[in-house]
Amino acid sequence: MTLPDIRQRSGYLLLAVVVGHLILISAQVNSRQGVPLLQGGAFAVYSEVQRLTYAVVDGVVRTWDSYVALRGVRIENQALRRELDTLQVQQQQQQDAVQRSEELRRLLELRDVSGLQTRAAEVIGGSAVPDARFLTIDRGAADGIKVDMAVISPAGVVGRVVAAGRRAAKVQLLVDRNAAAGARAGDARAEGIVLGTGEDTLRLEYVSSTAEVAVDDLVVTAGTDGIYPKGFAIGRIEHIEKAGAAYALIRVRPAVNFSALEEVLVVTSPVPSGREVEQ
Amino acid sequence: MRTLRVALAVVAALFVQTTLSPLLGRAAIVVDFGLVVVVFAGLTMGPAAGLLTGSVTGLVQDALAGGVVGLSGLSKTLVGFASGVFGTMFIVTRPVPRYVVFFLASLVDAAILAGLHAVFDARSWPPAYAATVARALFNAAVGVAVFLAVEFWPKFVERRKLGKGRTRVRTERL
Numbered sequence: 315m316t317l318p319d320i321r322q323r324s325g326y327l328l329l330a331v332v333v334g335h336l337i338l339i340s341a342q343v344n345s346r347q348g349v350p351l352l353q354g355g356a357f358a359v360y361s362e363v364q365r366l367t368y369a370v371v372d373g374v375v376r377t378w379d380s381y382v383a384l385r386g387v388r389i390e391n392q393a394l395r396r397e398l399d400t401l402q403v404q405q406q407q408q409q410d411a412v413q414r415s416e417e418l419r420r421l422l423e424l425r426d427v428s429g430l431q432t433r434a435a436e437v438i439g440g441s442a443v444p445d446a447r448f449l450t451i452d453r454g455a456a457d458g459i460k461v462d463m464a465v466i467s468p469a470g471v472v473g474r475v476v477a478a479g480r481r482a483a484k485v486q487l488l489v490d491r492n493a494a495a496g497a498r499a500g501d502a503r504a505e506g507i508v509l510g511t512g513e514d515t516l517r518l519e520y521v522s523s524t525a526e527v528a529v530d531d532l533v534v535t536a537g538t539d540g541i542y543p544k545g546f547a548i549g550r551i552e553h554i555e556k557a558g559a560a561y562a563l564i565r566v567r568p569a570v571n572f573s574a575l576e577e578v579l580v581v582t583s584p585v586p587s588g589r590e591v592e593q
Numbered sequence: 594m595r596t597l598r599v600a601l602a603v604v605a606a607l608f609v610q611t612t613l614s615p616l617l618g619r620a621a622i623v624v625d626f627g628l629v630v631v632v633f634a635g636l637t638m639g640p641a642a643g644l645l646t647g648s649v650t651g652l653v654q655d656a657l658a659g660g661v662v663g664l665s666g667l668s669k670t671l672v673g674f675a676s677g678v679f680g681t682m683f684i685v686t687r688p689v690p691r692y693v694v695f696f697l698a699s700l701v702d703a704a705i706l707a708g709l710h711a712v713f714d715a716r717s718w719p720p721a722y723a724a725t726v727a728r729a730l731f732n733a734a735v736g737v738a739v740f741l742a743v744e745f746w747p748k749f750v751e752r753r754k755l756g757k758g759r760t761r762v763r764t765e766r767l
Contacts, residue, residue: 339663
């Protein structure tokens, strides 16, 4: 570059010379931290370059790691989902086991309290037709199960055995339209007969018009039919209709949820007859 | 050639400033001969020459004076450039305008130098306005004198040559 060129570009030359002087001065002057300004300035610039470089590299690495991690997460997610499914199944099984254990415990308590000889049975089947309300239990004649034995649960009366095979028995539920049981209702102990309706409700009939019953009164077995032991819960009065002085309709809500039965007790000890009960 | 002249002028100024100042008395101590050369170069040769002259002169002065090298270099660079720009924008051929340029250039140089010391140099001193103005007045006077000397020196040499020629002709006639 010739001198005339430099003169024509005196502005750039001035800038270069000034910057050169500033660098020269900075190399000699210490900052407040005791570091030469040139060194401090160079470090400041270099550190920014480092910061920028690190940010770019770190961003790339993070992005790559995230991508790789995302793939790993997908696989892990699938494994966790499978594990979750397995655990949910196990949890349901455990809940079911706990529930069955509780039911069995209540059955045992019932057996101890009632003083009756009973045999626990498991419900293994339901009705073949919707109109008939029957259950099949896994105990039969080989287990001492006989026809007309009462079947009870912690909640109350379930029904009676109507057929006994060698290893299974057929139980007529109390709600079956052909089922019936002697009953007493309320504190007045008004006697009557509970009849099945084929639905999920019962009817209390043959109650004296002089007897005082009310809604929500407890209805229990009277023990007069020779099948059901005395004092077991049948249900509560849900609705009352009267025709004059007589009761036209007393509807009873069963104590037992028949659709949720799994374990029952079959009363194997002889139930006192009605006369014996009266005595 | 002009660059060589400027370089010689810088060396001469520094020589006068450092070596002959005791012989010249207080005026040599007050006057900044380097600054005079820088402004002279800027006015006569333009901004680039002015800033280069100022840079070199200031750096040498800094190196000789001790302390932070570059402070005077930077100030004289800016002053030389400004002088060059001023010289290209305005016609500065008479003594009074030249005196004003030298005077202002001295003040600017002092101001820049004080600012640079305040920024970069831990050593600071209270501003001496009277001394600064006095130095500017002396610098301007020396600068105008230099201009006059430089401009009249060729004419003086030519007159002397012409005078010798006339004397020789008369002698031959006689």
